Amino acid sequence: MNVLLIGSGGREHALAWKLSQSPLLSKLYAAPGNPGIADHAELVKLDLDSHTAVIDFCRLMGVEFVVVGPEAPLVAGLADNLRAAGIACFGPSAAAAQLEGSKGFTKDLCARFDIPTGAYQRFNNAPKAKAYVRAEGAPIVIKADGLAAGKGVTVAMTVEEACAAIDDCFEGAFGAAGAEVVVEAFLDGEEASFFCLCDGKTALPLATAQDHKRVGDGDTGPNTGGMGAYSPAPVMTPALIERTMKEIIEPTMRGMAEMGHPFQGVFFAGLMITAKGPELIEYNVRFGDPECQVLMMRLASDLLPLLHACATGTLDQVKAEWSDDVALTVVMAANGYPGAYEKGSVIAHLPEESLDAKVFHAGTARQGDALVATGGRVLNVTATGKTVLEAQARAYALLDQVDWKGGFCRRDIGWRAVAREKA
DSSP, X not given: OEEEEEEOSHHHHHHHHHHTTOTTOSEEEEEEOOTTGGGTSEEOOOOTTOHHHHHHHHHHHTOOEEEEOSHHHHHTTHHHHHHHTTOEEESOOTTTTHHHHOHHHHHHHHHHTTOOBOOEEEESSHHHHHHHHHHHOSSEEEEESSOOTTOOEEEESSHHHHHHHHHHHHTTTTGGGGSSEEEEEOOOSEEEEEEEEEESSOXXXXXXXXXXXXXXXXXXXXXXXXXXXXXXXXXXXHHHHHHHIIIIIHHHHHHHHHTTOOOEEEEEEEEEEETTEEEEEEEESSOOTTHHHHHHHHBOSOHHHHHHHHHHTOGGGOOOOBOSSEEEEEEEEETTTTSSOOOOOBEEEOOOOBTTEEEEXXXXXXXXXXXXXXXXXXXXXXXXXXXXXXXXXXXXXXXXXXXXXXXXXXXOTTHHHHHHHHO
C-alpha cells in the first residue's frame, strides 16, 4: 500500500517511524516532513492548502491512503475532499473536526448528550464574558473557541487574570480563534489523556497518557503545547477506562452520528479525574503531540491496518495490542519558548537510538550538512522501561547525550507517576 503522511512535527515522525515497520507498506511519502521523517519516508513538497494538489499527487503516485497528522488540514476539510476523490483518509470530516475546531461546539454536544463536563457559557463580546466571570468568581477557565495551537486556554486563579485572558482573546492574541470565548467551571482533580479510534459506528480504545503542559519544573510557568508525556497514565484504572468509554466516548460517537457528522479518526479526550469520576475537558481530533510519541513506542500491533480500518469502516475487524512497558518522552525546546524563541541554532550531535530509545524530530531542518532547530519544540527524547522511574532515567540519559546549546528541557517529566511508584 502506498501511503501519504501529512505533517512535519514530532507526532508525524512517530507515526512515520511506526508506519514504516508495516509489512503492508509499499511506499511512504510525507508532506512536508522533517529530517527525522526523511529516515522513513520520501519527503515531498505539496501545497497543503490546495486540496486539489494533494489529490493530484495521490493519483500520480498511486497513493491509496492518506494519514493526516495535524488538526488544521482536518478542520479545513482535507479528509472530505480526499474521500470525495475516492482516496481513503485517516481523519475526520470538517464537520466532525469541529470537536476540536470549536470549543463551544463540543460543550454544546456534551450538554445535548449528557456527557460529563464543566458548566460553561459562550460569549462573543468581552463585557458579557467579564460580567459572567465576576458573577461566578475564580478559579475559572477561559478558552478561545477556535484552534490556537494549544495556547488558547487560561486557568485563571483570580477574576483579574480571567478578565485579562478574555481581553487577550477579543483583542486578537489568538487571531480568529479568539472571536468567541468559552468560559467554563474549574474542574478539580488529576488530568489524563485517553485515545480511542472510531470509524463512525465502532470505537476501539487505544491507550492512556499524561502530559506536562507548563514550561517549568514542578508544573510552573505558562502553558505550552506540551513539554513531555508518559504512557500509560497510572490514574486511569480499568474501571475509569470503562466509565470513560461508556459515559464520554460512546455518547460522543452516537451523538455525532445522530447530528449527521459521523466521526472517523482518533478521539483524543482530555479528561479531568474528579471526585465524581472522569469529566471531559476538551476533545482533539488527532493524536496528541507529544502523547503520540509515547503511544507509538508502546504499540505492539501494526499501525497501518488499524488506521486503515478506521478510515474504511472496518474497525470491528481489528484489535490493538500494547506493551506493558512505560514510555516517557522529554521535549527539548528552543530557548525562549513558549515566547519568542531562537531559530537556526545547530544541533551538533544526536545519540545512537534503538527500538526502545528514540529521538523524534519536531522542529528541525537541514541547512547544508547541519541539523538546525526551526521550531519552538524541537526534539522529543523518548524511552521505555518497566516502570516510570526506569523510563524516565533512560530518557534523560539519552537526552544528556544530545549536543545542542540552543535548547532547554524540564528535568521532572513523570514526577507525579514516579511519586506514585515510590509511595
